[in-house]
Amino acid sequence: MSNAIGDTLILMVIVRNLLRNGIDVDVFGRPAYALRHWFPDVAIRPLPEATDSNAWLAPYEIVVQMHRHKPVANLADLHPRVYDLHEVSYSDPPGCMAERFADFCRQELGLTDVGLTNGITPPSSLRHRQYVRRIAIHPEASTDDKRWPRRSFVKLAQCLRKRGYDVQFVIAPHEREHWSERERGGIPAPVFDNLHELACWLYESGWFIGNDSGVGHLASNLGIPTTSLFRRRGVSERWRPAWGTVTVVLPWQWIPTARLKEKFWRETLTCTRVLRVFQRMVREHQPEDERPVDLYAKSSEPA
Secondary structure (H helix, E strand, O other): OOOOHHHHHHHHHHHHHHHHOOOOOEEEOHHHHHOHHHOOOOEEEOOOOOOOOOHHHOOOOOEEEOOOOOOOOOHHHHOOOEEEOHHHHHOOOOOOHHHHHHHHHHHOOOOOOOOOOOOOOOOOOOOOOOEEEEEEEEOOOOOHHHOOOHHHHHHHHHHHHHOOOEEEEOOOHHHHHHOHHHHHHOOOOOOOOOHHHHHHHHHOEEEEEEEOOHHHHHHHHOOOOEEEEOOOHHHHHHHOOOOOOEEEEOOOOOOOOHHHHHHHHHHHOOHHHHHHHHHHHHHHHOOHHHOOOOOOOOOOOOO
């Protein structure tokens, strides 16, 4: 399994399809192990500290890894039958990653009973979307080119609070020092000791808004209506979350060339645009008597 949350959840699609076709599977990975309580029927183990010996892979007929050189750098040297998913991930066929991995199960592994689910199962003690007016906002991402500006996220949070929502940021401990804007705005950001705690909190939240990130995939996977911000259409078509209700918000598309779109996407993805797309999702997926008052329903910028 990848060390990334989103990649891990998508790879679990392959695990689920192998299991439903009667094939024994063991999973090794750090985020996967942290979420092991959400996959109770899967054998999930921590990634070994030392992965340069082939002894731990000897019992397996096939080994699958998403990336060629991570998390195990020399995997092809440790086992005679390794599938890496580099070509599946970065070739030209259409479809999001979960759809591509399902196709891999059919075409390369020869499985006949194939689906897009990864089998995530919430603990029975949790209540789905219990806090329906709580919006989880994840304003960070793995790389800077995926990050919408901090000031835009703070403005978005303030607008949503005026509409009656309980807005809370999801920020990792090492990211908090960069978020003085959040503190000045009085926007709460709960602390989670581990990924399991974050998943429990997300599962009981009402909505999710965030950059293209693993936390967005987790929210989608947990059935939380998700608004996902992407810098380009092509990127969104490949990496969008695959489960539940997901609305992708893109910058204005009139800027020519992919290079210029990458450079100016933050300026053309406005707060008003994100608000309108989110409000449309609320109208479509929330009962009338649970909707907060829409104070800005007459905003004139089209989504």
